[in-house]
Amino acid sequence: MAIFRNNVTSEEVREFWSLVEECKEKGFCESRQVTTYIIKNRLGDKYKHIAGDLYLRRGFDSWKYQGGISPEYYGKLCHELNLNNKCSEVRVEKFESYAMQNMFL
Numbered sequence: 874m875a876i877f878r879n880n881v882t883s884e885e886v887r888e889f890w891s892l893v894e895e896c897k898e899k900g901f902c903e904s905r906q907v908t909t910y911i912i913k914n915r916l917g918d919k920y921k922h923i924a925g926d927l928y929l930r931r932g933f934d935s936w937k938y939q940g941g942i943s944p945e946y947y948g949k950l951c952h953e954l955n956l957n958n959k960c961s962e963v964r965v966e967k968f969e970s971y972a973m974q975n976m977f978l
Contacts, residue, residue: 884972885922889946892920893953904947904956912940917971925970931963943968 896907911917911924917940927941942950944965950956 882922885946888920888923889949892923893950896950896954901954902957904942904951907942907950907954907956908938908940911942921971923970925968925972925974927965928967928969929963930966931961935966941968943970 892907896910899906899910901907901910911920917924923943923946924940925943927938927944929936929938941947
C-alpha cells in the first residue's frame with residue numbers, strides 16, 4: 874500500500890520525511906507540539922508545501938490556524954511519530970500551503 878497519493882510532488886515527499894526526522898529528534902508526544910515548533914521556529918519556508926493555514930470549524934465557530942500540517946500528511950506524520958491527538962469535533966474545511974500563498978518564496 875502506497876503512503877502517498879499518485880500525484881504527490883517530490884518537494885512534498887522531501888519535506889514530509891525531513892519533518893519526520895526533525896521531529897523525531899525533538900521527541901514530541903502530541904501533534905500540536907509539531908505545529909508550535911513550526912510556528913515558533915519559523916519553519917514555514919522549510920516546509921512550505923506541507924505546512925500552511927488550516928481553516929477549521931467546530932459547530933458554528935470557524936477560524937484560521939496558522940502553521941498547520943496539510944490534512945493529507947497530518948495522519949501520516951502522527952503515525953510515523955506515534956503522536957497522540959486530542960480528540961475533538963474540529964473539522965478542516967480548507968488548507969492553504971505556504972507555497973500556495975506565495976509565502977517564503
